[in-house]
Amino acid sequence: MRVVIAEDNVLLQEGLGLLLSTAGFDVAAAVETVDDFLAAVDQHRPDIALVDIRLPPTYSDEGLRAVRAARRIRPDLPVLVLSQYVERSYAAELLADGRGGVGYLLKDRISRVDDFLEAMLRVAAGGTAVDPLVIARLVAERQPSHLDGLSPRERDVLALMAEGHTNSTIAGRLHVTERSIHKHVSNIFAKLGLPPDNGSHRRVTAVLTYLGSRRT
Amino acid sequence: MTIAGVVRVGDGRLRRAAHATAHLLHGGVTALVAAGAMLALVSAVVLCSVLIGVPLLVAMLRAVRSLAAAQRRRTGRLVGGVVPQRYATASGTPFAQLRTLMRDPTTRRDLAWVLLHMVVGPALSLCWLALLLCSVLAPIVTLLWWAPDGAPIDFFVTIDGWARALAVPLPLAVGSATLLIWAGPVVASAQARAYRALLTPSARDQLAARIQHLSTTRAAALDAHAAELRRIERDLHDGMQARLVSVAIQLGLAQQQRDTDQNTANQLVEKAHTGVEQTLTALREIVRSIYPPILADxxxxxxxxxxxxxxxxxxxxxxxxxxxxxxxxxxxxxxxxxxxxxxxxxxxxxxxxxxxxxxxxxxxxxxxxxxxxxxxxxxxxxxxxxxxxxxxxxxxxxxxxxxxxxxxxxxxxxxxxx
The missing domain is CATH 3.30.565.10 (Histidine kinase-like ATPase, C-terminal domain)
Structure with a gap:
């Protein structure tokens, strides 16, 4: 699997490169700027891109802009955004196009190599990965009114879905059968008014509803 | 101009005249109070030789302050806007309070105003009272003369015939009313402007007060800044450093045990891993408390x-x-x-x-x-x-x-x- 990395910190760039090549990934390019990143995406046609949110010149959210620009050129490019800190609004922005293939994780998560690689593969396959800290903060807040219709169990399922877990992992975590998770997920889609013909992107839309629900 | 327009203009003028008259009459009353305060003040100064005058003097100076403050508000209302006021805060023993009050430049301004007001206030007030009485009473005099018995009335001159009854009181009434309406607002406004000039702290005093305020807040800002630096230093030392030291110890031990007790070594590495993750979380919190990243972004x-x-x-x-x-x-x-x-x-x-x-x-x-x-x-x-x-x-x-x-x-x- 071909990977392009956009990370301006040399230590982290090398660390990520080492980790990924050890795990059998092909690191096609590791770049530091938005322009180089876009060029690398164009040239190497990677299967996934890892992007640091803070890139030169202003070190604010150039990474997000790079992702938007890259996905304008290649709408199906899977992207995993890495950051020193997480904000729900960024997660919502990344997922906003509803196409999936997007991840947003704290850099800390890289150190749990297996989980990190799993999240990468999930994103590369068109799924999502949202940092558990974002979800934990959402759960701690007062629940928004239009999620009122969901039962507590359905909310648990939705929270795990938002982190990007599949039905089978959710079933494992909640110690129930995959069949009952499947039923919960259908109920969540129905209660959030998501049409059944939306395919796998319904999951992304449900997550977006969850993430964006308290924006005023 | 339409009739309504005339009435409206006349209405505004009458209202201004009424305000001016009320202001000037009221000035007479406050002037009397001010004179009383001045008298008490002088007595207090005399009594200061036997010490009991000090608290009395402080009380009187405070009374003068509130009189002057009230005058500032009234003046502000009449000329529009606010007359600025800056008093030094006096506290502590009566002596300390007296010292502060005497040093406050505003006290001198207040006292100068009291002296002026004692003279100007009653004079203007009496004049306007006379004008008011004339404009109201003169037409009544004419009416009284006109009443059946026709006895002579003394009103500036002895009124004993129609010629005098019409020639003297009516022009007097018209003259007084004209003065009330036309001159009243001008005089009241002139008086208010003079008082404002007297009661407004000088640019120098205002600047001095401003500098004093800025010095105080600047010192507070520096203190707050220093306290913040100490907090960050403590957070980094007690939090970050201690955690990293503990991780380093765990890794050192793991290295030592690697060959003899692999199981323990693995547990230590896992602990160190968790320790690093916790340190990263703590570091994020510290950064957030210094300058939230989202603010920068x-x-x-x-x-x-x-x-x-x-x-x-x-x-x-x-x-x-x-x-x-x-x-x-x-x-x-x-x-x-x-x-x-x-x-x-x-x-x-x-x-x-x-x-x-x-x-x-x-x-x-x-x-x-x-x-x-x-x-x-x-x-x-x-x-x-x-x-x-x-x-x-x-x-x-x-x-x-x-x-x-x-x-x-x-x-x-x-x-x-x-």
């Missing part, structure tokens, strides 16, 4: 919206157009909003909060309104005091309006001239 509006979204209460945000304020103001505003929201959640019994943020002229205004039970007391907790300190450090202004039963409005104004 997205600016104040977005950062405040995030705060609002993260509050457990329903927060309505009203954010006006913000031209990016200086970083110090931006971060102060962010922490003020954060502390205010936390405060409401902790104490207010509120269910809803409105958070307004706007930049008008050269100041940034943060307003937090909650529907809680009110009666907030800044001296009770550290939250409101902390907010006031942050605002004061930037030479801003905090106002708290919290009647029992609510709602509570906290308003912070931060100057942000660039």
């Amino acid at each position: 997205r600016g104040l509006a977005e950062a405040v919206r995030t705060l609002a979204a993260e509050s457990p209460l329903m927060v309505h945000t009203k954010i006006g157009a913000l031209i990016r304020p200086p970083a110090a103001v931006e971060s102060a505003a962010y922490f003020i909003a954060a502390e205010a929201l936390t405060n409401v959640v902790k104490h207010g019994d509120a269910t809803e909060i409105t958070l307004a943020l706007d930049q008008g002229g050269d100041q940034l205004v943060i307003e937090v309104i909650d529907n809680g039970r009110g009666g907030a007391d800044p001296s009770a907790g550290t939250g409101l005091a902390g907010i006031a300190d942050r605002v004061a450090a930037l030479d801003g202004r905090t106002t708290l309006h919290s009647p029992p039963g609510g709602p509570t409005t906290l308003r912070a104004e931060l100057p942000c001239a660039s």
Whole structure:
């Protein structure tokens, strides 16, 4: 699997490169700027891109802009955004196009190599990965009114879905059968008014509803 | 001009004349009070030789202050605008208070005003009383003469015939009324302007007071800054360093045990791993407490919206157009909003909060309104005091309006001239 990395910190760039090549990934390019990143995406046609949110010149959210620009050129490019800190609004922005293939994780998560690689593969396959800290903060807040219709169990399922877990992992975590998770997920889609013909992107839309629900 | 127009113009003029007359008559009364105060003041000065005069003198000087303050308000109302007032705060023993009062340049201005007012006030007041009486009584004199018995009346001259009854009181009445209507506002306004000039602190005094205020807030800002640096230093040393040392020890032990007891070594490495993760979390919290990253990335509006979204209460945000304020103001505003929201959640019994943020002229205004039970007391907790300190450090202004039963409005104004 071909990977392009956009990370301006040399230590982290090398660390990520080492980790990924050890795990059998092909690191096609590791770049530091938005322009180089876009060029690398164009040239190497990677299967996934890892992007640091803070890139030169202003070190604010150039990474997000790079992702938007890259996905304008290649709408199906899977992207995993890495950051020193997480904000729900960024997660919502990344997922906003509803196409999936997007991840947003704290850099800390890289150190749990297996989980990190799993999240990468999930994103590369068109799924999502949202940092558990974002979800934990959402759960701690007062629940928004239009999620009122969901039962507590359905909310648990939705929270795990938002982190990007599949039905089978959710079933494992909640110690129930995959069949009952499947039923919960259908109920969540129905209660959030998501049409059944939306395919796998319904999951992304449900997550977006969850993430964006308290924006005023 | 239409008739209505004439009436309206006449109406405005009459109203101004009435105001002026009332102002001048009222001036007579306050002049008498001022004269009384002056007399008491002089007696107190005499009594100072036997010491009991000191508290009396302080009391009298304070009385003069309140008279002058009242005059400033009245003058401000008449000429429009506010007459600025700057008093040094006098406290402590009567001697200390007397010293402060005597040194306060405003005291001298007040006393000069009292002396002037003692003379001008009664004189103008008597004149206008006479004019008022003339304009009302003169027509009555004519009417009285006209009444059947026709006895002579003394009104400046002896009125014993129609010629005099019409020729003397009526022109007098018209003249007085004309003076009341035309000259009244001019005289009252001239008097008010003279008083304003006397009672307004000189530019020098105002500057001196401003510098004093700035020195105080600057010292407070430096103190706050130093305290903040100490807090960060402590957080880094006690938090970060201690955690990393413990991780290093665990890794060192693991290295030692690697060959002899692999199981223990693995456990130690796992512990060290967890330790590093916890350290990263703690580091994020420290960074957030110094300068929230979202503020750097997205600016104040977005950062405040995030705060609002993260509050457990329903927060309505009203954010006006913000031209990016200086970083110090931006971060102060962010922490003020954060502390205010936390405060409401902790104490207010509120269910809803409105958070307004706007930049008008050269100041940034943060307003937090909650529907809680009110009666907030800044001296009770550290939250409101902390907010006031942050605002004061930037030479801003905090106002708290919290009647029992609510709602509570906290308003912070931060100057942000660039």
